[in-house]
Amino acid sequence: MIRVDTLTYSASAMCANLCRLEDDFRALEEAGCDELHFDIMDGAFVPNITLGPDFIKAAKACCGLPCNAHLMIADPARYIPRFVEAGADSVTVHIEGCVHAHRALSQIRQAGASPGIAINPGTPLTKLEYLLDFVDRVLVMAVDPGFAGQPIIPSAFERVRILRDNLAYRELNAHIEVDGNIDVQNAAMLAHHGARIFVLGTSSIFKKDAASRDGGLAQAFTEFKKAVDTKRRAL
Numbered sequence: 001m002i003r004v005d006t007l008t009y010s011a012s013a014m015c016a017n018l019c020r021l022e023d024d025f026r027a028l029e030e031a032g033c034d035e036l037h038f039d040i041m042d043g044a045f046v047p048n049i050t051l052g053p054d055f056i057k058a059a060k061a062c063c064g065l066p067c068n069a070h071l072m073i074a075d076p077a078r079y080i081p082r083f084v085e086a087g088a089d090s091v092t093v094h095i096e097g098c099v100h101a102h103r104a105l106s107q108i109r110q111a112g113a114s115p116g117i118a119i120n121p122g123t124p125l126t127k128l129e130y131l132l133d134f135v136d137r138v139l140v141m142a143v144d145p146g147f148a149g150q151p152i153i154p155s156a157f158e159r160v161r162i163l164r165d166n167l168a169y170r171e172l173n174a175h176i177e178v179d180g181n182i183d184v185q186n187a188a189m190l191a192h193h194g195a196r197i198f199v200l201g202t203s204s205i206f207k208k209d210a211a212s213r214d215g216g217l218a219q220a221f222t223e224f225k226k227a228v229d230t231k232r233r234a235l
């Protein structure tokens with residue numbers, strides 16, 4: 001289960017070196033990374049195509065990290081059973097992709113996984129209002145989904161704060177996760193606004209050359225985590 005007191009880090013498999021996933025997953029696990037994040041794209045909901053349930057199955061076979069499936073696909077409810085069968089511990093669906101979001105979230109829970117709802121930068125937060133009771137996490141997209149390496153859309157900070165206040169007011173325990181351009185500065189600021197789970201991609205541990213330096217990915221992860229803590233203390 002995700003910890004609340006400290007920050008939780010979910011490493012984006014899409015941003016890893018696809019030629020050495022096993023080594024990278026194991027290195028991340030040993031370094032204390034909390035989760036693997038699988039960006040699943042279908043070329044319809046977003047203009048890119050990536051990964052699928054077999055990647056999660058392979059990850060579960062070679063490391064002990066929990067796996068989160070972030071489904072950026074049209075009508076994601078169709079594929080929930082496939083991802084849970086593949087070993088996804090949690091499944092996140094987009095509010096924009098679901099005709100019956102509540103049903104999709106119930107399906108995830110009934111299948112034995114932890115449900116999450118994701119929201120794009122342009123979608124009003126009020127769309128989530130009647131779903132917050134049914135999720136373990138809310139994924140706030142800080143960029144338009146589809147590609148790694150995009151700059152943060154600054155409204156993400158305010159959206160996280162509003163969501164945090166809303167969850168607190170309603171005494172709900174869902175965690176706020178943010179995906180997109182999570183570098184040290186953004187992670188610290190978003191944590192300050194109430195986010196607790198961060199997707200690590202090309203802005204942090206998979207930054208060009210970061211993983212190929214001495215110490216590799218494990219060191220890149222440890223250094224990033226330390227830098228965020230330092231930055232948070234300075235805020």
Ligand code: DX5
Pocket residue numbers: 012014015039143144145146147148149150179180181182199200201202203204
């Ligand atoms: C967007 C992707 C990215 C990625 C995170 O759809 O989900 O946000 O995994 O990586 P960077 O750090 O490149 O934004």
Ligand code: ZN
Pocket residue numbers: 037038039070179199
């Ligand atoms: Zn993602």
